[in-house]
Amino acid sequence: MSIIAAGTPAPEFTLKREDGDDFTREDLVGQTTVFVFYPFAFSPVCTDQLQIYEEALDDLKAQGATLYGVSTDPSYSQIAFKDKLGITIEQLSDFEPKGDTAKKFGAYFEPRGMTNRALVIVGPDGVVRWSHLADSPGDLPGVNLIFDGLTAVPA
């Protein structure tokens, strides 16, 4: 499965926000969105990843970017994970149909039935501007990759 390429309009998709509302393609319009696809809540690498990314939130916000964590965990698990980590990154659930959004973005790891470790930046026009798929789900991409990816979003 290939990660969605820069220049591709974001597909139609539905994720669940923490409050149970839908997060869809329409929510991308007017903001720069960074999707952080990660395999599992409470797993070690995902823990490090989100805690480190949390440190960059202010700088990312200053660039006009909003970060979301996306996994196939149900919202209840994601919220518990977020609370345990002491982070504020909003979580979006791809639980049912399982991994449907991740599959549309090319960010699903079929061999283990989980979200892959991937980053996708969507511009305010709803077009994917940058994407990154880790060589392995166990690899942790530095947040500097997001910094550089944001330069691909037209001002």
Add this chain to the structure above:
Amino acid sequence: MTELRSAPVPPLREDDHVRGPDDGPPTFFYGDFACPRCAVEALRLREQGARVVFRHFALKAKHERAVPLALAVEAAARQGRFWAFHDALYEDQGRIDDPHLWARCERLGLDLDRFEADRRDPALAERVRRDVRDALRAGATTTPALFGGS
């Protein structure tokens, strides 16, 4: 704000905390004083007599004491006791609350009133943020994050 792009860790600065022999490339140690792995690595480097530059990678989501401890060490640095305080924290990770810091101040001969005032100085908080941002720009993904060195 510094430009938000990837960048190598900055070269040695005037205000860096450095110890070890003057010759040879330094190891830039981005660490967190609430991190046990950092303690092990820092004490190992001390044992080796390595040339080390300490910079902060204090992750507030990792440990609620990470940033307060970073500020405490910087406050000690203003009284010329950075490395003494650094070692005192890493040698005893079980005592990192404020009363334990005050006890260290007393043991190391620090002026406690000055320490208390200095660790609330926004300039120190900015220094810690600067170091953390540098580590993020360099792609650090763990604590401690080591760059350079031999």
